Amino acid sequence: MTTMNTRAIPVIAIDGPTASGKGTVAQRVAAALGFHYLDSGALYRLTALAALKQGIDLNDENKVSAAASTLSIQFIGEKVILDGEDVSELIRTESASQNASRVAAFPAVRRALTERQRAFRAAPGLVCDGRDMASVIFPDAQLKIFLTASVEARAERRTNQLKQKGISAILDDVVKELRIRDERDSNRQVAPLKKLDGAYLLDTTAISANAAVEQVLRWAKDTIRATQ
Ligand code: CDP
Secondary structure, eight states: OOOOOGGGSOEEEEEOOTTSSHHHHHHHHHHHHTOEEEEHHHHHHHHHHHHHHTTOOTTOHHHHHHHHHTOOEEEETTEEEETTEEOTTGGGSHHHHHHHHHHTTOHHHHHHHHHHHHTTOOTTOEEEEESSIIIIIOTTOSEEEEEEOOHHHHHHHHHHHHHHTTOOOOHHHHHHHHHHHHHHHHHOSSSOOOOOTTSEEEEOTTSOHHHHHHHHHHHHHHHHHHHO
16 A cells, blocks of 8 residues: 655645634535545534533633543534534534634644644545644645635624524624634634735635635645646
């Protein structure tokens, strides 16, 4: 059996703030290319949930990072399973989002999840989304994209998403919550959310998810072909 150098396996790293559409775009790009997909945010959401289930105080960095390194999880299609339980809905609530952002600020938690994320790099390629895909987890990614949108557009999308799930949401509250999370994710000491110099900027305020997917696929064609 020949072992492929994993650095040669193409990675498309999509980072950006909450509700920018990066998850939707990343999943569709992965499907179009037949690549694997990593939703890195889910790992932080699962870490916070697992810690709470174990009665751990979310301020306790050591204990939370121990929970991160012993996570027993499976991704089955759209489903996310923690310790055999389907937690797909539970990890998407607003409190789960805020808890994820709190534990994500701990360096030990981020370290505990690093190798698990890198293990998703498998042939024929990977599309991943998060905050530090291009800066920390896959610094040698062949294509780096910073996907963003105005706070208003993001809040409107998040509100609509919640309404579709039958969860009532007030736009002003959603704006406040987005700002709290943006602020925490951008100003933390470790792996803060920011656009790297070499990353393409994709602003989706005025374009559809389909148009964003098309743009990423055009960039992928240019950059991934060029490096193979
Ligand atoms: O989908 P949304 O952008 O709202 O959230 P997410 O990508 O699931 O991430 C949830 C939280 O996890 C974020 O607010 C970040 O604090 C954290 N996160 C991170 O620190 N690094 C990543 N690579 C992904 C998520």
